[in-house]
Amino acid sequence: MWTRRHFLAGTAALAALPLPYPAAADSAPVALVARERSLSLLPGTTTPVWAYRDDWPLVLRTRRDAPFRAVLTNSVTEHTAIHWHGIRLPNAMDGVPYMTQPPVETGESFAYEFAPPDAGTFFFHPHCNTVEQLGRGLAGVLIVEDEAEKNLFLADHVVAIKDWRLKPDGSFDAFSTDKGAARAGTFGSVETVNAKPHAQLEALAHGWVRLRVLNLDVSRIVVLALEGAEGFVIATDGNPLPPVPLKTWTLGPAMRADIAFRMPWQKVRLQNVWGSKPELLAEISFIESALPGIGSMPELAASRVPEPDLTSAQRLTFELTAGHVSPELQAYLKENDIGIDQVCLPQRTFWAINGRSWSGQDHKLKPPPLAELKRGRSYIFELFNGTPHPHPMHLHGHTFRVLRSSKKEIVPHLADTVLVGPKERVEIAFTADNPGEWMMHCHIIEHQETGMMGYVRVA
Numbered sequence: 284m285w286t287r288r289h290f291l292a293g294t295a296a297l298a299a300l301p302l303p304y305p306a307a308a309d310s311a312p313v314a315l316v317a318r319e320r321s322l323s324l325l326p327g328t329t330t331p332v333w334a335y336r337d338d339w340p341l342v343l344r345t346r347r348d349a350p351f352r353a354v355l356t357n358s359v360t361e362h363t364a365i366h367w368h369g370i371r372l373p374n375a376m377d378g379v380p381y382m383t384q385p386p387v388e389t390g391e392s393f394a395y396e397f398a399p400p401d402a403g404t405f406f407f408h409p410h411c412n413t414v415e416q417l418g419r420g421l422a423g424v425l426i427v428e429d430e431a432e433k434n435l436f437l438a439d440h441v442v443a444i445k446d447w448r449l450k451p452d453g454s455f456d457a458f459s460t461d462k463g464a465a466r467a468g469t470f471g472s473v474e475t476v477n478a479k480p481h482a483q484l485e486a487l488a489h490g491w492v493r494l495r496v497l498n499l500d501v502s503r504i505v506v507l508a509l510e511g512a513e514g515f516v517i518a519t520d521g522n523p524l525p526p527v528p529l530k531t532w533t534l535g536p537a538m539r540a541d542i543a544f545r546m547p548w549q550k551v552r553l554q555n556v557w558g559s560k561p562e563l564l565a566e567i568s569f570i571e572s573a574l575p576g577i578g579s580m581p582e583l584a585a586s587r588v589p590e591p592d593l594t595s596a597q598r599l600t601f602e603l604t605a606g607h608v609s610p611e612l613q614a615y616l617k618e619n620d621i622g623i624d625q626v627c628l629p630q631r632t633f634w635a636i637n638g639r640s641w642s643g644q645d646h647k648l649k650p651p652p653l654a655e656l657k658r659g660r661s662y663i664f665e666l667f668n669g670t671p672h673p674h675p676m677h678l679h680g681h682t683f684r685v686l687r688s689s690k691k692e693i694v695p696h697l698a699d700t701v702l703v704g705p706k707e708r709v710e711i712a713f714t715a716d717n718p719g720e721w722m723m724h725c726h727i728i729e730h731q732e733t734g735m736m737g738y739v740r741v742a
């Protein structure tokens with residue numbers, strides 16, 4: 284029987300419940316105004332972040348297959364656009380300036396419209412001068428709901444990890460350094476989860492909890508571990524997978540993992556165990572409840588990503604290496620005391636894919652594609668990392684299956700971004716069913732903007 288204490292606990296629990304399920308008819312466009320706003324990230328200071336709304340992280344919810352409309356208005360000082368990361372959408376909605384749409388200049392607007400085919404945890408961010416625009420905070424979470432998942436979890440929380448490059452007075456420090464860009468990336472000085480030192484969340488005891496963990500940082504890799512409850516990875520980059528007991532799970536920049544657990548009558552902690560000392564990402568406190576402690580884990584709606592045909596798939600190799608200036612040219616330049624800027628090479632080119640570097644903060648000058656893919660055909664991409672640094676490689680417009688690695692045991696899973704470690708060879712497979720020119724790049728944004736970027740053409 285419910286007591287008054289339970290009733291009060293139940294009222295408090297409302298805060299922990301998922302937001303109302305979006306109505307089917309609710310297709311009014313979402314207004315996203317990119318402009319400077321202030322956010323307190325360091326005690327006693329405010330930071331002039333760039334954001335689409337006042338709340339950070341901004342969390343939008345929509346429904347699978349329903350038209351989703353968002354109007355971006357640019358009120359920042361440079362051109363921008365929105366890339367809907369991980370969503371299998373038409374090429375013209377992919378938000379890559381010069382490639383898929385004209386840049387949205389200051390004062391201009393652009394209307395995005397698509398019907399997301401997959402349910403799950405996605406996010407969105409600019410795809411131009413990203414190290415600075417995302418670094419300043421331009422990002423949002425897009426949760427795509429499936430009717431079958433309605434009210435499956437009693438608590439459904441976003442855990443958005445993002446670091447900030449701040450000076451002690453809360454103002455921004457330089458977003459990129461040559462030292463960082465040429466190595467593992469330039470790291471933030473203030474680490475946050477949901478714009479706080481760590482997230483403080485609640486859930487009803489005995490209820491099933493879903494944590495939607497997103498690595499929105501431009502450089503940092505986190506290794507997730509759960510303390511206080513038995514956790515399961517139930518989705519990767521938004522895509523469901525048969526629950527995998529969570530020992531540790533690694534998220535490079537742009538990667539997501541949905542974690543489920545039954546809330547015990549004690550605190551649960553989500554930790555980052557990447558370094559020598561675990562760092563607290565989220566602390567989940569229980570709310571007393573009369574819920575029974577039995578029942579199986581809720582099941583997510585099935586994926587609709589087409590399975591690649593591995594027997595007929597064409598295999599293509601992509602080597603991730605350091606910048607493309609040949610040793611012969613380097614020797615010549617050194618011998619003759621010629622600066623690299625004098626030979627019309629971009630100065631900040633540190634990385635390459637298959638010996639080709641495409642650097643730059645936008646995509647104005649377009650090289651030929653890295654590969655031409657036949658629409659409808661299955662492909663296996665072999666990604667080999669010949670560098671001493673990890674690279675989270677992201678492919679636009681398609682969701683791929685991560686098949687195997689030369690270095691470790693892989694739980695086969697669907698993804699849009701895969702972390703390839705030093706000297707590791709990772710195989711991914713997908714059906715090239717979405718026509719257009721699709722970016723493929725490292726999501727350590729400084730690596731992308733200093734050469735580890737390219738695109739494939741599907742026709």
Ligand SMILES: [Cu+2]
Pocket residue numbers: 673674675725726727730731735
């Ligand atoms: Cu990289």
